[in-house]
Amino acid sequence: MRSIMAVAVNTIRQILRLKIAVIFIVLLAVLLPVMGLTMTGDGTIKGRLQTFISYGLSLASLLLCLLTIIISVYTVTSDISGRQIYTVVTKPVRRYQILVGKFLGIIILDFVLLIIFTGAIYAITIMTPKIAGVSDEEKTLLKNEFFTARQGLKPEPVDVSKDVQQTFQSLVQKGQIKPEQLQDEQSRRQIIDDITRSKELASRSAAPGQILNWQFKNIKIKSTDPNTVLFIRFKYEVSVKPADMMVNSLWEIGDDRDIKLGQVPKTKIYQLSRRDRIQAFHEIAIPADAVPADGYLAIGFINPPQLNDTVVIFPPDGLEVLYKADSFSANFARSVLLLFLQLIFLCCLGICTASFLSMPTALLCCLIVFATATVSSFIFESFDTLSSGTELFYRFTIKPLLHILPQFDLMNPNEFLVPSKLLSWSALGWIVFIVVCVKSLLLFLLGILLFSFREIAKIIV
Amino acid sequence: MEHVIETFSLTKVFSDWWGRSKVCAVDNLNLKIHKNEVFGLLGPNGSGKTTTIKLLLGLLHPTKGRSLIFGGDSTEPKVNSRIGFLPEESYLYRYLNARETLDFYGRLFDLPVEVRRMRIEALLDMVGLKAVANRAVGTYSKGMARRIGLAAALINDPELLILDEPTTGLDPIGTRQIKDLILALARRGKTILLCSHLLADVEDVCDRIAILYSGKIVTEGMVKELLQQTDKRQITTGLVSDAVIDKIRQLLDSSKTEYSIATPIDRLETFFIRIVSAAQQKVHTPSGAVSTTKLGDFLVGQPEGEIKAGIIEQLASKEAEKKSVEQPASTGTVNKPAEVPLPVDHDVLKGLVKPREPAKPVAVKKQTDEPAEEVRQINKNILDELTGSPEAKKNKEDKADKQQGG
Numbered sequence: 098m099r100s101i102m103a104v105a106v107n108t109i110r111q112i113l114r115l116k117i118a119v120i121f122i123v124l125l126a127v128l129l130p131v132m133g134l135t136m137t138g139d140g141t142i143k144g145r146l147q148t149f150i151s152y153g154l155s156l157a158s159l160l161l162c163l164l165t166i167i168i169s170v171y172t173v174t175s176d177i178s179g180r181q182i183y184t185v186v187t188k189p190v191r192r193y194q195i196l197v198g199k200f201l202g203i204i205i206l207d208f209v210l211l212i213i214f215t216g217a218i219y220a221i222t223i224m225t226p227k228i229a230g231v232s233d234e235e236k237t238l239l240k241n242e243f244f245t246a247r248q249g250l251k252p253e254p255v256d257v258s259k260d261v262q263q264t265f266q267s268l269v270q271k272g273q274i275k276p277e278q279l280q281d282e283q284s285r286r287q288i289i290d291d292i293t294r295s296k297e298l299a300s301r302s303a304a305p306g307q308i309l310n311w312q313f314k315n316i317k318i319k320s321t322d323p324n325t326v327l328f329i330r331f332k333y334e335v336s337v338k339p340a341d342m343m344v345n346s347l348w349e350i351g352d353d354r355d356i357k358l359g360q361v362p363k364t365k366i367y368q369l370s371r372r373d374r375i376q377a378f379h380e381i382a383i384p385a386d387a388v389p390a391d392g393y394l395a396i397g398f399i400n401p402p403q404l405n406d407t408v409v410i411f412p413p414d415g416l417e418v419l420y421k422a423d424s425f426s427a428n429f430a431r432s433v434l435l436l437f438l439q440l441i442f443l444c445c446l447g448i449c450t451a452s453f454l455s456m457p458t459a460l461l462c463c464l465i466v467f468a469t470a471t472v473s474s475f476i477f478e479s480f481d482t483l484s485s486g487t488e489l490f491y492r493f494t495i496k497p498l499l500h501i502l503p504q505f506d507l508m509n510p511n512e513f514l515v516p517s518k519l520l521s522w523s524a525l526g527w528i529v530f531i532v533v534c535v536k537s538l539l540l541f542l543l544g545i546l547l548f549s550f551r552e553i554a555k556i557i558v
Numbered sequence: 559m560e561h562v563i564e565t566f567s568l569t570k571v572f573s574d575w576w577g578r579s580k581v582c583a584v585d586n587l588n589l590k591i592h593k594n595e596v597f598g599l600l601g602p603n604g605s606g607k608t609t610t611i612k613l614l615l616g617l618l619h620p621t622k623g624r625s626l627i628f629g630g631d632s633t634e635p636k637v638n639s640r641i642g643f644l645p646e647e648s649y650l651y652r653y654l655n656a657r658e659t660l661d662f663y664g665r666l667f668d669l670p671v672e673v674r675r676m677r678i679e680a681l682l683d684m685v686g687l688k689a690v691a692n693r694a695v696g697t698y699s700k701g702m703a704r705r706i707g708l709a710a711a712l713i714n715d716p717e718l719l720i721l722d723e724p725t726t727g728l729d730p731i732g733t734r735q736i737k738d739l740i741l742a743l744a745r746r747g748k749t750i751l752l753c754s755h756l757l758a759d760v761e762d763v764c765d766r767i768a769i770l771y772s773g774k775i776v777t778e779g780m781v782k783e784l785l786q787q788t789d790k791r792q793i794t795t796g797l798v799s800d801a802v803i804d805k806i807r808q809l810l811d812s813s814k815t816e817y818s819i820a821t822p823i824d825r826l827e828t829f830f831i832r833i834v835s836a837a838q839q840k841v842h843t844p845s846g847a848v849s850t851t852k853l854g855d856f857l858v859g860q861p862e863g864e865i866k867a868g869i870i871e872q873l874a875s876k877e878a879e880k881k882s883v884e885q886p887a888s889t890g891t892v893n894k895p896a897e898v899p900l901p902v903d904h905d906v907l908k909g910l911v912k913p914r915e916p917a918k919p920v921a922v923k924k925q926t927d928e929p930a931e932e933v934r935q936i937n938k939n940i941l942d943e944l945t946g947s948p949e950a951k952k953n954k955e956d957k958a959d960k961q962q963g964g
Contacts, residue, residue: 103665107651114653114694180649184710187615187643188666189635554617 100190104198109206111175112168118206121164125214129153133221142231143243146222151511153218158436158510161210165440166463169203169447173548174456182553192549196448200541203447207440215433219426241326242380246428246519247419249330252311254413257296264292302336302410305402311416316392318385318420325385327420329396330516333375334415336408345372345404349397351387364389370401378516385420394418422519431520432510438532442503443467445537449544453551466502473504501539503532562718562749563591563614567623570609570773583609585773586623591751591766596744598760598781599753601770607753608646610770611722614751615643627718639667642716646723648707652696656687656706659695660713667714674713677856681709684739684857700727708736715856719743722753730830737763743857761785794822 112118132152138144173196176182185195226239265288268274278284303309318325333344351366365387373379388394396416400409446466450459469476480495508528513520568587571579584606591597599607612618614625616633630637650659657678664674682688685705690698695706704727711719721740725733740750740763754760760767761781768778777784803819810817 099668100666103662107654107662110658111651111653180645180647181651183615183617183645183649184643184663184707185666186617187632187638187641188663188714189639189668190666191635552618554612 101194101198104195105202108172108199108202111172112206117168118164121160125157125160128156129217142226142229142235143239146225146243147515150222151515154510157214161440162443162467165207165443166447166467169444170451170456170459170463172199173448173451174459186553193545196545196548200444200448203444211437219429243517244425245421245517246423246425247517248422248519250313250418252416255300257293257300260296261289261292265289302408303398303400304408305400305405307400309398311396313394313418314392316388316394316420318388320421326382327385327418329381330378330417330419332378332412332415334410334412335375339407342375343372344375344409345401347399347401350383352389352393353395428513428520431525432513434525435508435510438528439505439508442532442537445541449540452544452548470502470505472506473502474506501536503536560593561590562593563589563627565589565625568613568620568625569622570613570618571621583773584613591749593749594747595766596740596750596764598764598767599770600760600767605770606773607770608722611720611753640717642711642714642719644707644711644721644724648703650695650703653694655694656682656691659706660709663710663713677713680856681712685709701729701732704728712857718749720751725756725759
């Protein structure tokens, strides 16, 4: 253990004294306060805070990720190319202990830097409303919509399989599908996929005059505060873009079960009309008394034919119900932990690649993986679409490789903090398990294996 | 006899990227180094000396064969905790200072903090870097880097010290100090593997040598036996009158043997140390390493933390006694009586640390008056033999004669 700590301390000294980290630290130390002072967002105090937290965390995350990649690759490769490693591996230290020491040194430094910078972001975020001198009304709004952690519930996907089968059968009966297409498995599947896609789209679309309905269960609002509100967060896509990019809508929100039975509802049903910009998220605040004790909530969306002349489409993640479930501070701390998990993964990746590659090659590999992990959802979607013809090959080659990568875009703290969405301990625990216990550990073990069996004195050109 | 290092058909072939054999750096090497032996591995550049060391220490994997250190694998912590290693260049963490460097290696050996602290001070004192111990080693000159590298190799008080070109970049005083250190460690029962192409250094300290060429051992044996000129005799005297010389001449003329009589000239090493010592007495502000004759207490078997003066003198006089007993029997040289030692450079070395004290007469040098000439000759012979020059045959015969004579 003492030798592991000796290597760790030496690594920290290396990073600090060779001033590798200094440029990153100076950049963050200068930019964060500047951003705090200058960012205005959409002009509201909430917009200002959202913009600051989003840019601040993105900047800190990007710089710390890059720093971690560079130092983890540098600290291993420089020891090998500078041959200091000769004097270390010939001491009573196992090779894995050297790598563990390096890892610890980097992670300790990362942790300290992360605490300092996210601490600064947190402090600036908390202080901004006080410095800006906001009104009581704005304070309440911030408390409900920003300084909170809201549980998000998405509607369950509509099961369209029966509908698809019926449509398929009717097409066959009508003779619109040719017998040879029926015999060819690939054509058959293609047709079913097409029908499924169009049915799913239809389930999320409302033509002028049409209504869309969603039902939610298990909405558990813990707060007894009568001012408690819940939010409906939504985004529109349209078939034809209106000239002013605005869409009108009518909403009915509440427990509609009694109405269906022809009875007077026990809880309040809220009706409102809105006019919102397309392709942007909006939130409707509804008093929490719309939800009965059993946690049921129905939402109805009406596309008013007299006001709109386009089909309104909700994208797959386009509707969500949000309600307060935890404090902002706890949510912020968990979101910062998400960043830390990214750094752990990158550190393991850097050490793994540096254990057998030269510095430029290892750096390139790490940067490619980092970039890929940052846009992993896009990559998955692209490959899923492109590989439709070579599914078997894709499933057994590229897909498992892609799954080794962590999905940094799903681990982005801004996904939680900007819309004030709860990142639960269970969700965080699952990410810890997948990213740290499985992916990072696998990479680290691979690095140890390669480093333990390589010829240290063999020159890699 | 207990072997500290053993190799069995140790072979290393370097391959290219496609796995095709390119260079056979070490070829079926069978080396046995006994306990408490100072063993010199010699050879021209590219003869496989450093590769052999890297194979021994597990920095490279052998293509064939194996090596054992203390009967085990050198990568085992149990084994390598007993080894000190100074690579061909001091590969240092340039951002650490000297004290931190030694502390880092001390920690790797899991030394308790008190032991570490004492050894660091003793070693810094020994290598003369105490004054610059808080400067980053990246700013050190080559000689200073070498000194701190040596100190790092000694932090665990190793039983086996592997030194790869230890004197490269060192001034003559530093070189002498390393040689004294090797002798002092050998007296404490340590084993030393010295790898060098500076033959004078090797000759001064090694008991046994092996000469490598193209990865193979071409000659192996005791230094004394290999270098002995059994067909010659040498007499060294104090200043005697011309009359006495004439008498000796007459005597030698009558024996009909070839001879030469000349005044011995000082060795350049001795001369250099004398000049530097004089300069140091005038100027007391060195900017880099200070040349000292101190050896770390723990290295010479003294209780740690207790700095005793005159260690080197004690060691040196013991050494002189040992050599004066051994030499007449083995070489047949007529020596001056032991109680009137030759004025050797150790007087001056001592003067470097304690310039005002009167110098005690001590002798540590082997009394070989023209070693450089002989070694050059041997080296030439071997090279001729290897390159197959016309002189080779003659030299080979000479060598055979000598060995028969010995």
